Each structure stands twice: as structure tokens, then as C-alpha cells.
Amino acid sequence: xxxxxxxxxxxxxxxxxxxxxxxxxxxxxxxxxxxxxxxxxxxxxxxxxxxxxxxxxxxxxxxxxxxxxxxxxxxxxxxxxxxxxxxxxxxxxxxxxxxxxxxxxxxxxxxxxxxxxxxxxxxxxxxxxxxxxxxxxxxxxxxxxxxxxxxxxxxxxxxxxxxxxxxxxxxxxxxxxxxxxxxxxxxxxxxxxxxxxxxxxxxxxxxxxxxxxxxxxxxxxxxxxxxxxxxxxxxxxxxxxxxxxxxxxxxxxxxxxxxxxxxxxxxxxxxxxxxxxxxxxxxxxxxxxxxxxxxxxxxxxxxxxxxx
Numbered sequence: 001x002x003x004x005x006x007x008x009x010x011x012x013x014x015x016x017x018x019x020x021x022x023x024x025x026x027x028x029x030x031x032x033x034x035x036x037x038x039x040x041x042x043x044x045x046x047x048x049x050x051x052x053x054x055x056x057x058x059x060x061x062x063x064x065x066x067x068x069x070x071x072x073x074x075x076x077x078x079x080x081x082x083x084x085x086x087x088x089x090x091x092x093x094x095x096x097x098x099x100x101x102x103x104x105x106x107x108x109x110x111x112x113x114x115x116x117x118x119x120x121x122x123x124x125x126x127x128x129x130x131x132x133x134x135x136x137x138x139x140x141x142x143x144x145x146x147x148x149x150x151x152x153x154x155x156x157x158x159x160x161x162x163x164x165x166x167x168x169x170x171x172x173x174x175x176x177x178x179x180x181x182x183x184x185x186x187x188x189x190x191x192x193x194x195x196x197x198x199x200x201x202x203x204x205x206x207x208x209x210x211x212x213x214x215x216x217x218x219x220x221x222x223x224x225x226x227x228x229x230x231x232x233x234x235x236x237x238x239x240x241x242x243x244x245x246x247x248x249x250x251x252x253x254x255x256x257x258x259x260x261x262x263x264x265x266x267x268x269x270x271x272x273x274x275x276x277x278x279x280x281x282x283x284x285x286x287x288x289x290x291x292x293x294x295x296x297x298x299x300x301x302x303x304x305x306x307x308x
Contacts, residue, residue: 034262036072042264043077046084052076057262065249066257073260078252081259085251089280093242101238108231115156115224123149137181144173152217156225163221167214172198175205241287247280 034057040050052074060071063078073081126145130138148170155161176194254276258266268276 034070036262038264039072039259039262042259048077048080060260063260065252066260069261071260072262078260081256082248082252085255086248088255089247089251090242090244093244097238097242101235101242104231104235104238108228108235111224111231112228115228116153119149119153119156141177144170144177147173152221156221156228158225158229163218164214167210167217171206171210178205237287237291244280244283247276250276250279 036054036056040053040055043053044050054072054074057070057072058074060066060068060073062068062075063071063073064075065078065082066073123145127142130145148166151161151166155163155166254268254272258264258268
């Protein structure tokens with residue numbers, strides 16, 4: 001025979017099963033009649049018309065992104081919310097990256113303007129000083145110095161230029177012209193002048209000035225180009241990071257499908273948010289190696305400049 005406790009437990013189980021059965025039998029009808037007032041209110045607060053919003057839940061067979069259960073969203077609402085989810089996500093990405101992007105962009109522009117202006121001022125100052133000191137001897141040979149600054153600008157701008165070769169060619173040109181100027185009584189052919197310039201390093205007509213100038217200018221230009229390229233590359237990486245892949249379905253599931261279910265205040269769980277973000281930001285994971293290469297590369301360039 002069953003004890004009173006066993007009989008009570010049995011009746012409780014039967015009662016729970018009956019409640020579950022009754023709830024299951026009436027859930028579709030109950031869902032279909034549920035009010036969509038909360039959904040309509042939230043939808044309206046976002047600035048959208050509720051003219052296409054159901055008053056009570058309807059069959060969700062028309063839904064493309066959210067589960068096709070009973071829903072408070074029409075096709076137009078789902079489409080509108082999918083676009084809204086994409087805008088919300090892009091705005092969040094932009095808001096979080098804007099400071100870094102602006103920092104890289106502004107500092108690159110300011111440094112680039114500063115250094116180019118510095119080159120211009122250096123060339124102008126040199127022309128004024130040499131014109132005042134040497135007069136026609138300088139003005140008749142200004143193209144040698146102009147070519148030097150053209151190559152320096154090309155190097156700073158990222159051109160495939162060897163600073164060692166640039167200064168070698170510059171001093172060779174200077175030696176040829178000075179040699180002709182100090183020996184005006186002779187006429188030298190191109191072959192002879194070329195021979196003179198080839199032996200300039202051994203003869204050292206200007207002492208150690210060519211070496212010191214090459215080292216000082218090279219150190220400045222290598223560091224300046226590395227910094228300019230680093231800021232530009234950092235800007236490009238951040239800009240690339242803001243370009244996200246298509247992931248509207250995931251964003252809708254995370255943010256607005258609960259709204260369509262009539263549960264606008266239901267927050268997505270952590271694991272869902274994490275999975276959605278992994279999908280939306282999958283391309284950004286590839287930037288990790290680029291960023292590390294960027295850091296290593298520019299540290300090496302800075303090290304080269306310091307070791308000259």
C-alpha cells in the first residue's frame with residue numbers, strides 16, 4: 001500500500017503533467033493572441049511607423065532572418081530592423097575606432113607637412129647662403145644641388161632610392177665641377193672628369209665632410225620616412241579594421257529577433273554575443289599578423305637609423 005506521502009507525490013506529478021499538457025495544447029493559440037504592444041512601442045521609439053506592425057502576434061512564416069514562430073514583426077519590419085542592426089553595429093565599430101583613426105591620420109598629416117616644409121626651408125636656406133658666398137659659381141651649377149633635393153624628396157615619399165648612391169652621385173658631380181673651376185686654363189673631357197670623380201673617395205678633396213653629411217642626413221631621413229610610413233600604415237590598418245563582413249543574420253538574432261518575438265527587453269546571452277562578434281569580425285583577426293609585422297618592421301628601420 002502507498003503511504004500518504006507517496007500518494008501526494010503521485011498526485012503532484014499527475015497535476016504537473018496535466019498542466020504541461022494543457023499548456024502545450026493551447027500555446028499556439030495563446031501565442032497567436034499575445035499582444036505586440038511592447039514591440040510596437042519600441043519600434044515606434046526608434047522612429048518607425050507602426051502601420052505595418054501587428055497588434056497581436058501572427059504566424060512567422062514570412063520571416064527570413066528570425067525564427068518562423070509566432071511573431072510581432074511583418075516582413076517590412078524585419079527588413080527595416082535588419083538594416084538598423086547593421087547601422088548600429090557599424091556605428092559601434094566607428095565609435096570605438098574613431099579616436100585611433102583620427103590620431104593616426106592627423107599626426108601623419110602634421111608630420112608630413114612639417115618634414116616637407118623642413119626640406120623646402122633647407123633647400124631655400126642653402127641656395128641663399130651659397131648664392132651670397134659663391135655668386136655665379138653656384139648659380140651656374142645649381143642643378144647639381146637641385147637633383148640632390150629631388151632624390152631626397154623621392155626617398156622620403158617612399159621611392160626606391162639608395163641614400164648612399166644619392167650622396168655618391170652628388171659628391172661626384174660636385175668634384176667634377178669644382179675641379180673644372182679651379183683649373184680654368186684646361187679643358188677636360190667627360191672621361192677625364194669621370195675618372196677624377198671615381199678617385200674622389202681616395203683623394204678626399206673635401207676631407208670627411210661628405211661622410212659626415214651622408215650619415216647625418218641619412219639618419220634624419222631614414223627615421224622620418226619610417227615614422228611617416230608607420231603612421232600611414234597604422235591609419236590604413238585601423239581603417240581596414242572598420243570594414244566588417246556581412247553578418248546581418250547574426251546581428252538580427254542578437255539584437256532584434258527578441259523584439260519580433262514580443263520580448264523587446266530580453267537581453268542576448270554572452271555566448272550568443274561572442275559567437276556573433278566572432279563571425280562579424282572574422283576578417284579582423286587576420287590583421288593581427290599585419291600589425292605585428294608593422295611593429296617589427298618599423299623598429300628595425302629605427303634601429304638602422306640609430307646605428308648609422
